[in-house]
Amino acid sequence: MSERTKQEVLLQADRLTRRFGGLVANQDISVTLERGMIHVLLGPNGAGKSTCINMLSGDLPPSEGRIHFMGQDITRLSAAQRSQVGIGRSYQRTNIFPQFSVLENVRLAAQSRRQQPWRIFSKAMEAEWALDKARTCIEEAGLGKRVDWVSGVLSHGEQRQLEIAMVLATDAQVLLLDEPLAGMGSEESASMVEVLKRLRRTRGILLVEHDMDAVFAVADMITVMVNGQLLECGPPAQIKASVAVQQAYLGTEDSFHV
Amino acid sequence: MNAHASLLPKLIAVAIIACVPLSGESFYIEIVGKVLVMAIFAMSLDLLVGFTGLVSFGHAAYFGIAAYAVALLSPQYDAASLWVVLPASIALSALAAFVVGLFVLRTKGIYFIMVTLAFAQMAYFIFHDTPLGGGSDGMYLDNKPSAAIFGWEPFELTNEVHLFYFILAMMVLVYLFLARLLQSPFGRVLVGIKSNEHRMQSLGYFTFRYKLGAFTLAGALGGLAGFLYAVLFGFVTPELLSWHESGNVLLMVILGGMGNLAGAVAGAFAFEAMREIFADITKYWQLLMGGVIVAVVLFLPGGLAGVPGRIKRALQGGEAK
Numbered sequence: 001m002s003e004r005t006k007q008e009v010l011l012q013a014d015r016l017t018r019r020f021g022g023l024v025a026n027q028d029i030s031v032t033l034e035r036g037m038i039h040v041l042l043g044p045n046g047a048g049k050s051t052c053i054n055m056l057s058g059d060l061p062p063s064e065g066r067i068h069f070m071g072q073d074i075t076r077l078s079a080a081q082r083s084q085v086g087i088g089r090s091y092q093r094t095n096i097f098p099q100f101s102v103l104e105n106v107r108l109a110a111q112s113r114r115q116q117p118w119r120i121f122s123k124a125m126e127a128e129w130a131l132d133k134a135r136t137c138i139e140e141a142g143l144g145k146r147v148d149w150v151s152g153v154l155s156h157g158e159q160r161q162l163e164i165a166m167v168l169a170t171d172a173q174v175l176l177l178d179e180p181l182a183g184m185g186s187e188e189s190a191s192m193v194e195v196l197k198r199l200r201r202t203r204g205i206l207l208v209e210h211d212m213d214a215v216f217a218v219a220d221m222i223t224v225m226v227n228g229q230l231l232e233c234g235p236p237a238q239i240k241a242s243v244a245v246q247q248a249y250l251g252t253e254d255s256f257h258v
Numbered sequence: 259m260n261a262h263a264s265l266l267p268k269l270i271a272v273a274i275i276a277c278v279p280l281s282g283e284s285f286y287i288e289i290v291g292k293v294l295v296m297a298i299f300a301m302s303l304d305l306l307v308g309f310t311g312l313v314s315f316g317h318a319a320y321f322g323i324a325a326y327a328v329a330l331l332s333p334q335y336d337a338a339s340l341w342v343v344l345p346a347s348i349a350l351s352a353l354a355a356f357v358v359g360l361f362v363l364r365t366k367g368i369y370f371i372m373v374t375l376a377f378a379q380m381a382y383f384i385f386h387d388t389p390l391g392g393g394s395d396g397m398y399l400d401n402k403p404s405a406a407i408f409g410w411e412p413f414e415l416t417n418e419v420h421l422f423y424f425i426l427a428m429m430v431l432v433y434l435f436l437a438r439l440l441q442s443p444f445g446r447v448l449v450g451i452k453s454n455e456h457r458m459q460s461l462g463y464f465t466f467r468y469k470l471g472a473f474t475l476a477g478a479l480g481g482l483a484g485f486l487y488a489v490l491f492g493f494v495t496p497e498l499l500s501w502h503e504s505g506n507v508l509l510m511v512i513l514g515g516m517g518n519l520a521g522a523v524a525g526a527f528a529f530e531a532m533r534e535i536f537a538d539i540t541k542y543w544q545l546l547m548g549g550v551i552v553a554v555v556l557f558l559p560g561g562l563a564g565v566p567g568r569i570k571r572a573l574q575g576g577e578a579k
Binding site: 057078083084115 | 438439441442443444445446447450453454456457458459460461462463464465467468471
């Protein structure tokens with residue numbers, strides 16, 4: 001057992017395929033995510049990255065293939081059930097409760113771990129454990145100064161951090177983050193990278209990302225997708241050196257003439 | 259903004275309503291009693307429309323089912339016990355809402371509106387066209403339920419003043435119950451579902467269960483309103499379940515300001531008051547009513563509930579919108 005804990009596989013997707021009518025959005029995509037790792041899903045627009053992450057989070061059922069989480073087959077679980085086993089996700093377009101305060105957004109996320117819907121006469125804001133949890137996660141996501149703000153008025157980057165805090169409050173072991181750096185300024189982006197590196201220690205993170213600098217700054221493993229297919233998977237150095245990847249994605253002149 | 263600041267106007271409003279029986283005029287007692295019943299009905303719908311984001315266009319079904327239940331459960335020559343027939347009729351409405359909810363809550367948006375309407379129409383025709391309901395003339399409730407407990411009668415529903423205060427007490431209780439419910443973890447989840455149901459699911463909430471709970475509860479409270487209506491007027495007709503009624507209560511909620519319990523009560527008062535006043539002025543009163551509703555939607559998006567805030571902001575200075 002002891003040698004296995006070094007590379008504990010959290011999430012394993014085997015040959016996932018997703019068809020929309022005649023269109024094959026994902027074909028035979030396999031991804032392995034280990035604890036302590038940031039695994040980046042890379043690819044040009046339309047490569048099928050979002051489809052892939054949607055299948056992993058349960059937002060989209062795969063047409064074929066299986067998904068395991070810590071040894072358990074979760075292929076048929078709904079998004080809510082996957083959240084309950086320990087898979088959290090953030091969305092490409094910011095997906096928060098804009099009229100709620102930052103604290104309430106995250107408190108609601110924390111409350112999802114102890115759902116007692118029949119207790120209709122207790123006050124939600126008096127559940128200390130959920131408030132404490134929320135504050136801890138807000139701090140961890142680097143939003144400590146914004147606890148009582150209405151989340152809708154936060155800057156774009158802060159809203160992305162809020163999403164991370166919400167996922168953390170659900171005790172997620174696996175974080176599926178869809179372009180957490182998209183639309184961020186360089187400063188915001190740098191602080192988010194720091195947050196991600198900190199979070200990696202005890203969890204596994206799967207990241208969809210466009211920002212190449214950030215990708216190579218944080219990635220332990222990169223999977224490159226093109227046209228719904230898996231092109232190459234390996235550590236950053238290997239991906240950087242790969243001719244196939246360069247042609248498909250990293251923008252050599254040739255790629256425009258293929 | 260906070261609950262205590264707005265408590266005083268609410269207490270004053272209840273105190274004023276409580277003075278209505280002092281007038282001694284049966285007409286006013288009955289009509290204000292009816293408005294209070296509609297206020298309960300509007301609050302029950304607001305739980306769905308304003309707090310959970312479920313626009314039900316068939317809420318009159320649960321109102322009507324309980325109203326018919328009183329008439330059907332009461333013996334012809336004797337008074338039924340209030341303590342049996344009240345919970346029984348509420349339970350029937352709740353059960354109907356639970357079963358309908360199992361189907362309709364699988365749909366969203368316009369489809370939800372249409373299937374709630376379809377189920378309500380089915381309920382309408384059950385009472386309109388089967389021997390159960392007494393046809394389009396409806397049924398009389400010959401004997402109002404008795405509140406007697408082992409021979410002791412704390413109040414008499416046959417007494418119009420007693421009945422009025424019973425209805426008022428029920429309205430206040432429903433308000434307090436829903437206000438408390440919305441503070442609970444359950445209530446917070448409902449508001450979260452309204453804001454962003456997809457996100458609630460990805461946070462691990464089984465939103466269907468919460469929506470079903472809300473739908474059933476709203477049906478039960480709508481049933482309470484229907485029960486009180488039947489007792490107040492002593493007869494029931496299929497029109498209580500018609501889509502007009504579902505539309506009227508929806509208008510009350512919109513008029514009052516969705517997602518605000520006091521607003522729902524105010525909406526019920528405004529709606530019924532307009533109905534009375536406009537009907538006095540002209541037989542085309544529905545045109546006037548329609549005009550007012552259009553005006554409210556266009557110029558008062560927060561409904562009546564948004565008015566105090568607007569006044570406050572206007573007084574505090576013009577720059578804030």
